[in-house]
Amino acid sequence: ILETCMVSKTYQVQNSTIKAVDEVSLSIKAGEFVALVGPSGSGKTTMLAMLAGLLTPSGGSIVINGQPLERMSDSQRTRFRRQNIGFTFQSSNLVPYLSVLENVELMLKVNGRDGRQERQQARDLLVKLGLGDRLNSKPSQLSGGQQQRVAIARSIIHNPDIVLADEPTASLDTERAIQVVSVFAELIHARRLAGVMVTHDLRMCRYVDRVIQMQDGRIRQVLSSRAE
Amino acid sequence: ILETCMVSKTYQVQNSTIKAVDEVSLSIKAGEFVALVGPSGSGKTTMLAMLAGLLTPSGGSIVINGQPLERMSDSQRTRFRRQNIGFTFQSSNLVPYLSVLENVELMLKVNGRDGRQERQQARDLLVKLGLGDRLNSKPSQLSGGQQQRVAIARSIIHNPDIVLADEPTASLDTERAIQVVSVFAELIHARRLAGVMVTHDLRMCRYVDRVIQMQDGRIRQVLSSRAE
Numbered sequence: 264i265l266e267t268c269m270v271s272k273t274y275q276v277q278n279s280t281i282k283a284v285d286e287v288s289l290s291i292k293a294g295e296f297v298a299l300v301g302p303s304g305s306g307k308t309t310m311l312a313m314l315a316g317l318l319t320p321s322g323g324s325i326v327i328n329g330q331p332l333e334r335m336s337d338s339q340r341t342r343f344r345r346q347n348i349g350f351t352f353q354s355s356n357l358v359p360y361l362s363v364l365e366n367v368e369l370m371l372k373v374n375g376r377d378g379r380q381e382r383q384q385a386r387d388l389l390v391k392l393g394l395g396d397r398l399n400s401k402p403s404q405l406s407g408g409q410q411q412r413v414a415i416a417r418s419i420i421h422n423p424d425i426v427l428a429d430e431p432t433a434s435l436d437t438e439r440a441i442q443v444v445s446v447f448a449e450l451i452h453a454r455r456l457a458g459v460m461v462t463h464d465l466r467m468c469r470y471v472d473r474v475i476q477m478q479d480g481r482i483r484q485v486l487s488s489r490a491e
Numbered sequence: 492i493l494e495t496c497m498v499s500k501t502y503q504v505q506n507s508t509i510k511a512v513d514e515v516s517l518s519i520k521a522g523e524f525v526a527l528v529g530p531s532g533s534g535k536t537t538m539l540a541m542l543a544g545l546l547t548p549s550g551g552s553i554v555i556n557g558q559p560l561e562r563m564s565d566s567q568r569t570r571f572r573r574q575n576i577g578f579t580f581q582s583s584n585l586v587p588y589l590s591v592l593e594n595v596e597l598m599l600k601v602n603g604r605d606g607r608q609e610r611q612q613a614r615d616l617l618v619k620l621g622l623g624d625r626l627n628s629k630p631s632q633l634s635g636g637q638q639q640r641v642a643i644a645r646s647i648i649h650n651p652d653i654v655l656a657d658e659p660t661a662s663l664d665t666e667r668a669i670q671v672v673s674v675f676a677e678l679i680h681a682r683r684l685a686g687v688m689v690t691h692d693l694r695m696c697r698y699v700d701r702v703i704q705m706q707d708g709r710i711r712q713v714l715s716s717r718a719e
């Protein structure tokens with residue numbers, strides 16, 4: 264579903280050139296859950312932002328569901344992202360004046376899918392993630408890990424084909440982290456989505472199908488956990 | 492150095508009362524490095540915010556270096572915090588229009604301590620944390636983990652008596668995480684500071700002197716790693 268070919272992102276910072284991502288080619292099939300790991304600064308967030316269509320590559324191409332992102336206009340890419348991609352980034356980015364439930368329902372609304380059944384699914388998903396008693400709270404009233412869980416619910420409620428998560432468990436204790444990663448794995452496998460999760464927590468890698476290691480903007484090695 | 496007596500923080504959210512912190516009493520000696528662990532939502536950030544003097548308790552007292560925080564006026568508490576406490580929170584909170592080096596030097600400036608020697612120390616600390624080649628970059632040009640490391644440098648550069656860190660390694664890979672926690676431990680032990688680090692990463696607990704577990708706003712148990 265998701266394919267990149269020699270994709271790069273370069274920044275000019277004063278006199279030097281930073282190759283945040285350096286000619287990366289990878290492909291992720293339907294139903295495949297991939298962990299993207301690597302040292303701080305190795306290019307994981309930059310990679311994810313390009314896969315999400317939020318950042319334009321400096322070179323190479325990204326094709327999702329057969330559609331090349333670089334050939335889309337900004338508005339086409341925005342619409343494509345809204346319908347087909349779900350993502351969470353390192354900060355939870357919730358709408359501060361909407362409640363927990365409204366933040367998740369918003370994702371259904373913008374996709375014209377906020378019927379009663381979908382809104383019940385939003386509620387059920389939040390209960391599953393341990394937020395059932397906080398549906399009407401505002402983001403500022405939640406702990407860091409609670410905000411992260413709302414962002415995660417919002418990223419998958421509209422059934423995107425692609426799920427991209429940047430360190431979704433960074434603020435979670437082990438029990439919650441396992442639960443979140445299991446919810447991702449469950450959805451990805453059952454609905455044949457393509458999923459990429461950036462994580463520093465190598466214990467989470469036992470729930471994925473493949474681990475891609477990055478270093479200095481490149482892919483260093485690929486490990487298939489099914490082989491073990 | 493740091494003592495709390497039956498300290499509590501309660502929030503009213505619609506019809507219910509949330510006891511974020513529920514009558515916690517603890518004391519931390521000079522030279523002691525404590526890890527504060529517990530599930531998402533158990534009150535760790537709230538506890539840290541009260542220890543930092545950023546949040547006023549609903550009940551109980553907090554005494555730092557013999558001085559009770561609740562008897563200070565807002566401006567006294569602000570000045571006390573600036574001089575005696577260093578902290579990093581779950582988001583890095585860097586000043587967006589200042590460079591990496593300027594963000595750290597700012598902490599020296601506000602304490603009237605920005606002589607040439609201190610500014611060299613700021614530079615050395617950033618080099619030690621792997622940011623030597625990014626001193627002139629702006630926060631928006633850094634990865635999540637790089638921003639976190641700048642925030643960590645800023646929290647210790649002015650030699651505070653108390654160091655409080657809320658998940659300082661959440662965005663860091665294992666190697667960087669160990670380095671950061673070692674820098675904290677080194678400083679705390681050498682300079683007889685009191686340090687509290689909130690973490691979800693239980694592997695980091697081998698670098699601390701004591702582990703305090705919270706649950707539902709209370710202390711559940713205290714483990715002394717030296718006993719093992």
Ligand SMILES: Nc1ncnc2c1ncn2[C@@H]1O[C@H](COP(=O)(O)OP(=O)(O)OP(=O)(O)O)[C@@H](O)[C@H]1O
Binds near residue numbers: 408409510536537
């Ligand atoms: N301003 C607020 N209004 C209402 N409830 C709040 C507020 N701030 C925090 N809380 C609640 O207090 C409880 C403790 O929050 P806290 O942020 O201290 O948790 P935490 O242990 O840091 O969690 P995490 O590991 O997820 O960061 C949570 O249930 C949270 O929702």
Ligand SMILES: Nc1ncnc2c1ncn2[C@@H]1O[C@H](COP(=O)(O)OP(=O)(O)OP(=O)(O)O)[C@@H](O)[C@H]1O
Binds near residue numbers: 283303637
């Ligand atoms: N806007 C920018 N301008 C300049 N350099 C940038 C910019 N954005 C990212 N970089 C650099 O690109 C490199 C990769 O950054 P990226 O955020 O992808 O790393 P990461 O792997 O997500 O790291 P972390 O684990 O710390 O979150 C870093 O060296 C970073 O400083």
Ligand SMILES: [Mg+2]
Binds near residue numbers: 307634636
């Ligand atoms: Mg990142």
Ligand SMILES: [Mg+2]
Binds near residue numbers: 407535536537
């Ligand atoms: Mg917290």
